[in-house]
Amino acid sequence: MLMKTCFLLLAGGALVLAQHGESPSDAEAGGQIFQGTCSRCHGPDGDGVPPINLLTGKFRKAYSDADLVKIIQGGISGTAMPPGNYTDVQAKNVVAYFHASAEAAASNMAPPGDPARGKVVFETKGGCLACHRVNGVGSRIAPDLTNIGALRNSRNLQESLVDPDAQILPENRYVRATMRDGTVITGKILDQDPFSVQIMDEKERLRSLSRSDMRSFAFLEKSMMPSYKGKLSSQELEDVISYLHSLKGVETQ
Amino acid sequence: MNSRLLLLVPLAASTLFAQVSFDRILGANKEPQNWLTYSGTTFSQRYSLLNQVTPANVKNLELQWVYQVRSLEKFEATPLVVDGIMYTVEAPNTIIALDAASGRVFWKYTYAPSADARPCCGRVNRGVAIAGDTLFMGTIDAHLIAVDAKSGKLLWDKSIAPPKSGYALTLAPLIVKDKVIVGTAGGELGVRGFLAAYDTRTGKELWRFYTIPGPGEPGHETWQNDAWKTGGGPIWVTGSYDPDSNLTYWGVGNAGPDYNGDVRPGDNLYTSSVIALDADTGKLKWHYQFSPHDQYDYDAVQIPVLADLQWQGKPRKVMLWAFRGGLFYVLDRTNGQFLLGKPFVEVNWMNGFDEDGRPKLVAGKLPSAEGVRITPGNQGGTNWYSPAYSPRTGLFYISSWVNYTTSFSKGEGEYSEGKFYTGGGGRRNNPNVVTPAFLTGANTLNVRKEEEGYGAIRAMDLQTGERKWEYKMSDVTDAGILTTATDLLFSGGRDGYFYALDARTGTLLWKASVGGYVANGPMTYSVNGRQYVAVAAGNSLFVYALRQ
Numbered sequence: 108m109l110m111k112t113c114f115l116l117l118a119g120g121a122l123v124l125a126q127h128g129e130s131p132s133d134a135e136a137g138g139q140i141f142q143g144t145c146s147r148c149h150g151p152d153g154d155g156v157p158p159i160n161l162l163t164g165k166f167r168k169a170y171s172d173a174d175l176v177k178i179i180q181g182g183i184s185g186t187a188m189p190p191g192n193y194t195d196v197q198a199k200n201v202v203a204y205f206h207a208s209a210e211a212a213a214s215n216m217a218p219p220g221d222p223a224r225g226k227v228v229f230e231t232k233g234g235c236l237a238c239h240r241v242n243g244v245g246s247r248i249a250p251d252l253t254n255i256g257a258l259r260n261s262r263n264l265q266e267s268l269v270d271p272d273a274q275i276l277p278e279n280r281y282v283r284a285t286m287r288d289g290t291v292i293t294g295k296i297l298d299q300d301p302f303s304v305q306i307m308d309e310k311e312r313l314r315s316l317s318r319s320d321m322r323s324f325a326f327l328e329k330s331m332m333p334s335y336k337g338k339l340s341s342q343e344l345e346d347v348i349s350y351l352h353s354l355k356g357v358e359t360q
Numbered sequence: 361m362n363s364r365l366l367l368l369v370p371l372a373a374s375t376l377f378a379q380v381s382f383d384r385i386l387g388a389n390k391e392p393q394n395w396l397t398y399s400g401t402t403f404s405q406r407y408s409l410l411n412q413v414t415p416a417n418v419k420n421l422e423l424q425w426v427y428q429v430r431s432l433e434k435f436e437a438t439p440l441v442v443d444g445i446m447y448t449v450e451a452p453n454t455i456i457a458l459d460a461a462s463g464r465v466f467w468k469y470t471y472a473p474s475a476d477a478r479p480c481c482g483r484v485n486r487g488v489a490i491a492g493d494t495l496f497m498g499t500i501d502a503h504l505i506a507v508d509a510k511s512g513k514l515l516w517d518k519s520i521a522p523p524k525s526g527y528a529l530t531l532a533p534l535i536v537k538d539k540v541i542v543g544t545a546g547g548e549l550g551v552r553g554f555l556a557a558y559d560t561r562t563g564k565e566l567w568r569f570y571t572i573p574g575p576g577e578p579g580h581e582t583w584q585n586d587a588w589k590t591g592g593g594p595i596w597v598t599g600s601y602d603p604d605s606n607l608t609y610w611g612v613g614n615a616g617p618d619y620n621g622d623v624r625p626g627d628n629l630y631t632s633s634v635i636a637l638d639a640d641t642g643k644l645k646w647h648y649q650f651s652p653h654d655q656y657d658y659d660a661v662q663i664p665v666l667a668d669l670q671w672q673g674k675p676r677k678v679m680l681w682a683f684r685g686g687l688f689y690v691l692d693r694t695n696g697q698f699l700l701g702k703p704f705v706e707v708n709w710m711n712g713f714d715e716d717g718r719p720k721l722v723a724g725k726l727p728s729a730e731g732v733r734i735t736p737g738n739q740g741g742t743n744w745y746s747p748a749y750s751p752r753t754g755l756f757y758i759s760s761w762v763n764y765t766t767s768f769s770k771g772e773g774e775y776s777e778g779k780f781y782t783g784g785g786g787r788r789n790n791p792n793v794v795t796p797a798f799l800t801g802a803n804t805l806n807v808r809k810e811e812e813g814y815g816a817i818r819a820m821d822l823q824t825g826e827r828k829w830e831y832k833m834s835d836v837t838d839a840g841i842l843t844t845a846t847d848l849l850f851s852g853g854r855d856g857y858f859y860a861l862d863a864r865t866g867t868l869l870w871k872a873s874v875g876g877y878v879a880n881g882p883m884t885y886s887v888n889g890r891q892y893v894a895v896a897a898g899n900s901l902f903v904y905a906l907r908q
Contacts, residue, residue, distance in 0.1 A: 139772075142771055142772065143771065143772060143773055143774070143780070144779060144780040144782075146769075146771060146784075146785045147548070147780055147782045147784075147785040148785070148798065150769075150785060151731075151769055151771065151785065155785065155797075156797065157794065184432065185432030185433070187481065187482060187798055187799070189478065189479075189480070189481075190478070191779075192478070192778060192779070274792050275792060276792060277792065277793070277794040277807050277808070278807060280807050296807045297805060297807070298805040298806055298807070299806050299807070299834050300806070300833075300834045300835070300855040300856065300857065301832065301833055301834050301855060301857070302857075302871075326809050
């Protein structure tokens with residue numbers, strides 16, 4: 108596992124490393140630190156503490172490289188992230204490893220479509236905004252896609268469009284509660300305990316449901332999203348993927 | 361029984377303001393209004409004889425006071441209560457003395473740990489010990505300190521191991537006679553664990569027992585090369601004591617590096633074991649190893665619960681143990697004889713025992729480069745959370761993680777002083793599955809399905825090892841358990857509730873929403889004849905009593 112990751116980043120990460128003034132050997136040294144220590148909690152693939160995925164560049168918020176170095180050295184107080192006694196060079200090498208891994212993951216497929224055409228399909232024929240949200244427009248009941256191009260590669264995006272049941276991340280799970288009065292409530296699960304369940308319902312209402320008021324409660328095994336296989340042409344799909352790939356988040360001032 | 365106790369309590373109260381002699385600690389059940397040692401008594405049953413709160417009136421419990429700490433760390437301490445004064449610890453190392461009836465503070469003593477401290481898993485502390493008029497606390501930079509219980513002034517401060525090498529004290533000390541006994545954490549940082557006894561008056565070290573035998577000592581042959589020097593074997597949960605045998609019992613943590621056993625061939629004694637030591641000399645009387653050559657980070661840092669009972673028709677001095685690897689054990693505590701071992705959650709790393717009680721490992725279930733799915737997962741079927749035993753119900757109660765699996769990966773790992781030395785890690789099986797994780801300050805919401813792991817109180821029948829009942833939570837639990845002479849069981853969990861169950865049936869009788877993790881053991885005490893129940897949740901200590 109360690110070796111595979113290292114080779115991958117050496118092959119795919121040279122460009123991004125150069126942008127950051129890092130060399131493949133920096134990243135390799137960082138990889139050894141990461142795999143030797145950080146992976147204990149974060150896992151060898153960097154995804155052991157969800158929703159963080161260190162190796163695809165998915166953090167809780169936008170951090171500068173200097174922030175990351177500070178966190179690696181100083182930890183995050185009040186969390187399980189401990190301080191690590193690393194030199195500046197060692198901590199920077201770990202950051203180099205993040206960059207190289209993220210680039211290797213992102214460069215799996217360069218989308219061939221047209222993002223401008225894809226945006227139109229997304230907003231009209233696809234009807235995607237009925238559930239999804241981009242840059243403050245659309246619904247909140249399905250994942251906000253404003254930043255999706257930074258989080259997913261083209262292969263993942265393609266899969267989600269044609270086979271949405273293939274992978275449903277835990278934070279996007281839907282549940283259905285049948286209440287004692289016969290009302291059926293469907294929504295995205297936000298939290299739960301033995302006595303209640305918190306959801307966002309299909310009208311974007313935040314609701315706390317008492318389990319004692321329920322006749323039944325179940326997770327939906329299928330995604331609420333329809334498959335676009337056959338509904339969009341292959342060109343339209345390519346264009347939508349290309350559009351989604353272009354969504355890298357909102358620049359904050 | 362009940363009416364006699366009620367008479368006893370006011371009599372015992374006449375000993376008010378006496379020093380806490382070791383005789384008082386040994387006879388803690390004679391003064392159930394107090395809570396004199398981490399686990400209630402030296403038998404560590406977390407069973408209280410107080411009987412004012414009953415299944416019939418528990419619904420009338422109401423909040424009396426709250427004390428908020430300023431630390432955002434996990435609140436793992438169990439308070440002590442001595443004659444109306446409560447002593448607890450705000451993480452990392454601030455002792456607080458409070459009026460147990462009102463929560464008003466008498467004094468605080470803050471120990472500032474060195475920047476060299478590097479506890480693996482949180483800057484936490486589980487509580488203090490008391491002897492005479494002196495409180496004892498271990499610190500995360502591996503000091504043991506003594507503080508005057510009335511003034512809050514430091515009496516002595518002893519450095520017992522180098523924090524830079526990963527040594528840290530997070531457990532509540534145990535008092536035995538004139539000694540204060542502590543062990544050290546650091547199993548993920550390549551320490552060589554030990555347990556040591558110090559003179560309560562001076563801090564002088566009286567004996568030290570290394571959990572990894574050195575050259576020439578029995579058990580050293582279970583290590584090869586120099587692996588013994590960095591082989592782990594931490595002790596970070598308080599032990600027990602039996603005055604009849606003068607043995608003190610302690611659970612020893614994992615071998616290091618945790619997930620890569622290649623560098624440490626052999627059984628790696630006394631890691632993942634219980635050890636029984638002569639309390640005067642620190643000499644080993646017996647041991648039992650739960651996970652020989654452990655590669656799952658299955659610390660045996662559980663509370664040794666001692667009981668004298670009829671076991672399978674004969675009076676027997678036993679030790680009850682809920683092991684992190686997912687099995688419940690009954691051992692003969694006079695000699696370590698294995699009497700019973702049964703899974704209390706699903707277990708896939710072992711399957712049965714040989715006649716000496718050694719677990720039979722399942723082929724193909726060792727951490728590998730690709731990862732191997734192991735049940736229970738990395739944090740165990742249970743962990744350091746205090747279990748409870750009720751002599752009235754005859755049941756043993758375990759805070760359990762059910763349906764909990766992680767993928768164990770073996771990685772490289774070279775020892776470097778003071779750094780993580782784990783040789784791999786545990787992680788979830790794939791991104792579409794959530795499994796309960798090590799308790800962190802963030803990511804607190806629970807969208808898990810039941811098959812991805814949940815917490816439960818599981819009540820075990822000692823005679824058969826079978827489960828009598830289960831109380832299910834949604835999230836997992838890091839809470840300890842308390843039972844009382846009225847067959848109440850108190851506990852909590854990450855769901856953010858504190859609740860009372862019927863200890864015989866597991867039926868929920870009362871609950872309070874406390875809005876944060878319960879990551880400590882509830883305890884009970886009384887002041888002026890009024891019974892209180894205390895539990896910390898999130899960053900606050902909550903104290904309840906019956907509505908007046």
